[in-house]
Amino acid sequence: MLHHKTVVGLRKVGLGSVGGLGPWSGRVSHPFPAPTHPEWPRTVNHQLPSIATKRLHQMRASRAMAAALVGVVALAGMLMSSAGNASASSCSGPLTNGEIRVVLVVDSSDLGGGASATCLVVPAGTTGSQLLARRGSELGTGSPRYGSSGLLCAIDGRPATGCGDKSSSGFGYWAYFFEAGGNWNYGNSNPFTKRLADGAIEGWRFVVGGCGCGQDPTPRIGPSLSLFPALSPALAPAPELPSLPASGSATGTPSGASTGGTTASTALSGGDVTIDPITGATSGVLTSATSAVEPVVVGDVALAASSSTHSTAGRWIGIAAVFGLIAVMAGGAWVQTRRSR
Amino acid sequence: MGADAQVSMTAPRLLHPGAWWLWAVALAACALRTTNPVLLCLIVAVAGWVVVSRRADVPWSRSFASFLRLGMIVIIVRLVFQILFGVRVPGTTLFTIPEVTLPGWAAGVSLGGPVTVESLMAALYQGLRLAAVLACFGAATSLCSPYRMLRALPTVLYEAGVAVTIAFTFAPQAIVSSRQVREARRLRGRSDRGVRAWTASALPVLEGALDRAVALAASMDSRGYGRRGSSSASVRRRSIGLVLLGLVAIAVGSYGLLDPGAPALFRIPALALGAVALLGALVAGGKSSTRTRYRPDPWVAPEWIVSLAGFVAFGSFVIVGRLGDALSPSTNPLEVPAVPFVAVVGLLVGTLPAWFAPHPPTLASTAAPLVVAA
Numbered sequence: 103m104l105h106h107k108t109v110v111g112l113r114k115v116g117l118g119s120v121g122g123l124g125p126w127s128g129r130v131s132h133p134f135p136a137p138t139h140p141e142w143p144r145t146v147n148h149q150l151p152s153i154a155t156k157r158l159h160q161m162r163a164s165r166a167m168a169a170a171l172v173g174v175v176a177l178a179g180m181l182m183s184s185a186g187n188a189s190a191s192s193c194s195g196p197l198t199n200g201e202i203r204v205v206l207v208v209d210s211s212d213l214g215g216g217a218s219a220t221c222l223v224v225p226a227g228t229t230g231s232q233l234l235a236r237r238g239s240e241l242g243t244g245s246p247r248y249g250s251s252g253l254l255c256a257i258d259g260r261p262a263t264g265c266g267d268k269s270s271s272g273f274g275y276w277a278y279f280f281e282a283g284g285n286w287n288y289g290n291s292n293p294f295t296k297r298l299a300d301g302a303i304e305g306w307r308f309v310v311g312g313c314g315c316g317q318d319p320t321p322r323i324g325p326s327l328s329l330f331p332a333l334s335p336a337l338a339p340a341p342e343l344p345s346l347p348a349s350g351s352a353t354g355t356p357s358g359a360s361t362g363g364t365t366a367s368t369a370l371s372g373g374d375v376t377i378d379p380i381t382g383a384t385s386g387v388l389t390s391a392t393s394a395v396e397p398v399v400v401g402d403v404a405l406a407a408s409s410s411t412h413s414t415a416g417r418w419i420g421i422a423a424v425f426g427l428i429a430v431m432a433g434g435a436w437v438q439t440r441r442s443r
Numbered sequence: 444m445g446a447d448a449q450v451s452m453t454a455p456r457l458l459h460p461g462a463w464w465l466w467a468v469a470l471a472a473c474a475l476r477t478t479n480p481v482l483l484c485l486i487v488a489v490a491g492w493v494v495v496s497r498r499a500d501v502p503w504s505r506s507f508a509s510f511l512r513l514g515m516i517v518i519i520v521r522l523v524f525q526i527l528f529g530v531r532v533p534g535t536t537l538f539t540i541p542e543v544t545l546p547g548w549a550a551g552v553s554l555g556g557p558v559t560v561e562s563l564m565a566a567l568y569q570g571l572r573l574a575a576v577l578a579c580f581g582a583a584t585s586l587c588s589p590y591r592m593l594r595a596l597p598t599v600l601y602e603a604g605v606a607v608t609i610a611f612t613f614a615p616q617a618i619v620s621s622r623q624v625r626e627a628r629r630l631r632g633r634s635d636r637g638v639r640a641w642t643a644s645a646l647p648v649l650e651g652a653l654d655r656a657v658a659l660a661a662s663m664d665s666r667g668y669g670r671r672g673s674s675s676a677s678v679r680r681r682s683i684g685l686v687l688l689g690l691v692a693i694a695v696g697s698y699g700l701l702d703p704g705a706p707a708l709f710r711i712p713a714l715a716l717g718a719v720a721l722l723g724a725l726v727a728g729g730k731s732s733t734r735t736r737y738r739p740d741p742w743v744a745p746e747w748i749v750s751l752a753g754f755v756a757f758g759s760f761v762i763v764g765r766l767g768d769a770l771s772p773s774t775n776p777l778e779v780p781a782v783p784f785v786a787v788v789g790l791l792v793g794t795l796p797a798w799f800a801p802h803p804p805t806l807a808s809t810a811a812p813l814v815v816a817a
Contacts, residue, residue: 231533248775252532252562263768270706294531295542295556420782424481427787428488431794435495 193221194331202226202300205329206237207279209307209321213260217322219329230278230293230304252294254278257306271311277318279305281325288316303329455804457499460587461595462746462800466493467583469753470793473760474575477770478568479780483575485790487511489756490582493796498585499803502622503615510581514574521570526558534561534775565774580614589615593663595740608660608668609653616659617652624648678727685724692717745800752795759789 193203201223209217220237228236231246234257238245247256247265254276255265266275278289281303289296289304298304305321312318323329467490474486491507498504526540536557543554589612596607624644625635634640696714699705763783764770772780 229533235533245776247773248533248561251565252530252775292531292553294533295553414779417779417781420784421481421780424485424782424787428484431488431492435492438495 193223197223200226202228202298202302203330204228204233204298204301205303205325206233207303207305207307207321207323207325207329208237208257209305209323210258210260211322212308212310215258215260219323221330224298226300227297230289230291230296230298233298233304234293234306252292254293254306257308260308269311272309273312273314274308274310275312275314276306277309277312279307279320279325281305284325286320286325288318288320301327301330303327455802457591457740457803458497458587458749458800459595459740459742459746460592461740462742462749463587464583464592465750466753466793466796467579467586469750469757470582471576471579472757473786473790473793474572474579476760476764477786478572479770479772479783480568480571481780481782482770482786482790483568483571485787486575487514487578489790489793490578492794493800494582494585496797497800497803499588500805501588502619503589504585505622506615506618507578507581507585509618509621510577510584511574513581514577517573517577518567518570521566521573522563525562525566528552528554529562529566531556532559532562532565532775534559534777537563561775561777564777568772568774584615584618590659591740593668594736608663609656612656612659613652616655617648620651620655621648624651682724682727685720685727689717689720689724692720748799749796752793752799756789756793759785759792 197203202225203221203223205219205221207217207219208215211217220241222233222236222240224233224236231254234246234254237243238258241258243258246254247259249255249265253266256262257276261274264274266273268274278291278293279286280289281287286305303325305323305325307319307321309318470486470490474483477483491511494504494507498507531553536559539557540555542556545552545554592611593608621644624647625640628635628640628644635644692713694717695709696711696717699709699713700711760770763786766785767783769781769783770786772778
């Protein structure tokens with residue numbers, strides 16, 4: 103809707119589709135998409151001709167035009183990100199350019215919660231922790247709680263206290279998983295810096311008595327692509343068509359693909375990712391898409407948000423009093439030192 | 444030790460070093476239990492106030508300022524490391540420094556990236572805590588003579604004579620040494636301020652301090668410190684074994700207490716075993732050798748007040764820790780730290796030594812020699 107093409111240097115992006123001025127026109131040396139990901143929904147395929155033509159068109163566009171558009175997109179992205187969730191596209195509906203679909207599985211069964219899978223539409227370049235916060239705000243379960251070290255302590259207010267505490271049987275902590283090859287992989291990365299690719303499935307499971315290692319149990323909901331709501335029942339599958347890897351790419355760059363499940367994009371080897379100007383086409387197809395569940399929630403999600411109501415004014419008065427005391431002591435100490443000299 | 448009826452409450456004298464160390468260790472334990480910046484600043488202020496009120500006019504009494512400076516360096520280093528290598532913490536991004544993407548096997552290490560207010564505040568709190576602990580030890584070092592502390596150590600620890608001597612006297616010796624080196628530089632017309640002067644004098648200071656500590660240990664050794672006298676070889680071996688066992692058990696027990704995941708056996712039981720072993724070594728050693736003390740430091744009312752003041756402060760922190768989480772304010776989400784009233788009152792009790800400890804003798808008075816060899 104907002105923009106027609108973007109060149110996103112993912113390394114430089116903050117939130118959303120803020121574009122860096124990458125060496126755009128020189129980089130599009132791979133006009134054809136990466137090899138097929140075997141598990142990707144077949145609905146992808148019919149889009150490709152339009153991508154190819156658009157890309158050719160894109161290649162002919164002047165550098166100045168691209169730069170101007172990138173600037174506009176950057177501005178729009180900033181506005182969007184500052185406006186918070188203003189661009190809350192539906193997970194089954196049309197996506198604007200620069201948005202991705204991801205599924206977040208949260209399993210707090212061991213804390214009395216349930217296991218849930220939530221499909222979310224977020225700006226490309228969203229990090230794992232931003233995704234968690236987004237989920238909390240969309241489900242109304244509050245934002246996740248972090249420890250001062252940055253360790254994730256609680257999701258949906260569970261557990262109410264403690265943070266990755268060690269007991270005699272092991273650690274009780276939120277283990278981080280991501281989908282790779284249809285299986286859960288134990289995540290070794292920092293959710294604050296890990297950027298999500300389109301179609302990514304992320305999982306969090308509260309592990310009781312875990313070792314804090316890859317042997318810890320995985321979420322009870324498997325990372326199946328069926329967790330994504332159907333986009334368009336009318337789309338016919340076509341064979342042999344390329345799409346993007348499910349998470350990460352061969353270049354090590356998170357591939358910031360565009361609209362979920364319906365389009366493909368190419369991860370360029372230079373570390374820049376091209377987001378194709380497919381918006382018009384995509385929305386044209388997807389306006390007909392119908393899907394009921396939004397967001398998909400399997401099991402129950404605890405609605406207990408940690409309600410913290412402190413009287414901040416009272417705290418400031420206490421702090422002022424203590425620092426007044428410290429100032430008196432320091433002054434007295436200074437006077438004493440002067441006198442003794 | 445032991446009460447001495449002849450000691451006046453108010454006459455200038457040096458307080459028993461054990462009392463100062465107990466007070467300082469209790470304050471340091473308070474600091475270790477909290478990351479509340481308000482309380483940490485108050486701890487530093489309390490320690491500084493007592494030091495200024497009751498320090499003697501001796502070379503090492505100025506070490507508090509050096510420890511404060513060291514604390515500032517610690518805070519700065521902690522912040523810089525957080526910005527460069529710290530774990531990336533979600534929150535409000537302050538600025539972003541260039542990020543290096545590390546390969547998969549280096550997961551968990553980050554180089555550069557977004558720097559959030561939350562991460563900086565967490566780093567500041569932690570640096571402040573270490574700085575407060577350093578200030579407490581600086582207070583103990585500047586309030587009592589390291590030599591008198593050596594003398595007051597229980598006989599059992601004489602076994603570890605040289606190591607204990609160096610451990611207790613290195614910091615004060617370094618302070619004395621650095622003053623001498625700076626004075627020497629000034630006399631030669633060179634600047635004693637700035638980074639260059641500091642780097643030029645760092646090596647001589649460290650070398651001098653270590654030399655002094657080793658020389659002190661050697662001289663004490665030659666005068667019989669750490670000797671067992673005429674005890675038989677088997678008795679000596681047994682007591683050495685008991686001391687070793689006791690020290691190891693106490694070390695294990697301390698770690699066990701700090702680590703909530705440790706098996707229960709490695710906590711209180713290990714500490715108790717260590718204490719019993721050390722006590723046994725004390726008895727075994729005491730039987731075989733007699734030791735006389737020249738002018739023993741008395742332990743009377745002011746000593747009790749000073750050490751109890753420290754314990755009251757520590758107790759208040761334990762109580763506050765049980766009642767809520769005011770001791771560890773959340774940095775994510777960032778919140779205004781609460782000021783627990785009980786802890787503040789406890790820390791104010793910790794300033795009582797500034798009034799109840801006897802004044803130290805000045806150089807003019809001859810009440811007590813400042814440096815007493817063991």
